[in-house]
Amino acid sequence: MIRIEIPVDAQGITALLRRAFNRDDEACLVHKLREDGLLTLGIVATDDDGGVIGYAAFSPVLIDGEDRQWVALAPLAVDQPFRGQGIGGQLLYTGLDTLNEFGYHGVVVLGSPDWYSRFGFRAAAELPLECRWPGSEVALQMFSLSDEALVGLSGQVEFAEHFNALS
Template identity: 65%
Template sequence: MLIRVEIPIDAPGIDALLRRAFPGEGEARLVHDLREDGLLTLGVVATDDEGQVVGYAAFSPVSVEGEDLQWVGLAPVAVDEAWRGQGLARQLIYDGLDSLNEFGYAAVVTLGDPALYGRLGFEPAARYDLHCRWPGTETAFQVHRLADDALEGVHGLVEYADHFNRL
């Protein structure tokens, strides 16, 4: 198994994985459209020994109260069914966080299971008076600081690219 930054030749494998991992084609279309519009900050893939994509994590820009603060959103994360339960999602996310930290990004937000993401260093965003536009997501919306001062004086609405509103 190899975990690395996605390259253009990975796109069909990522698309196939997302179509297998999620009902419908929303996530596959989301990643395709983000990539096409230059809004995919980072994609991390896991490939098996034959080079097939078996895991993926995408990061795209978000704004806070309309400002670009060098924050990104994590979504989607997918692992092929045969590879689940082996910590692959955690590895993909950690590798992504490490890369983003090296690139100078300040924070990462995500919507997901608080227990899972809490183990990865994410905290409830509401603790910092941060929220997203989707109702009923208060407990699932979380933030992970990459820069020590990323959350100082920052609060309000965190907005993902409009592509996410089409899901």
């Protein structure tokens, strides 16, 4: 089942992120975003017993210092035994649909262009959009949720400060 996260999911999300990334960084990131009110949306995939097997987090970003109603997708994780079954795509589509319903204009992600392009993401450098991390030019991808989302859009994408703790 794919749905918006609820408070009881927090422990399962933390455990999934630790398993999926073999470290604590992403779990700590989500915890801090949630704690500071910067988790715009969390989408979970659960198994038949209600255990969390997939997760996608969305948090606000600024573009050239302005709130343009864009968010970042990070992290996105699917538990190893369930990979290759389309769960990541389902999490992504559910997140995009929900964000669209909430009136957001777009999503950015640092990730594989090969994987994200299958879902309609394109290189953010086309606009041009960039972020502060060196070497991210190819990995920074974007998805617009509305026609007006790209009008006059350019500059630096500023992720929440919490992302600076990721190694």
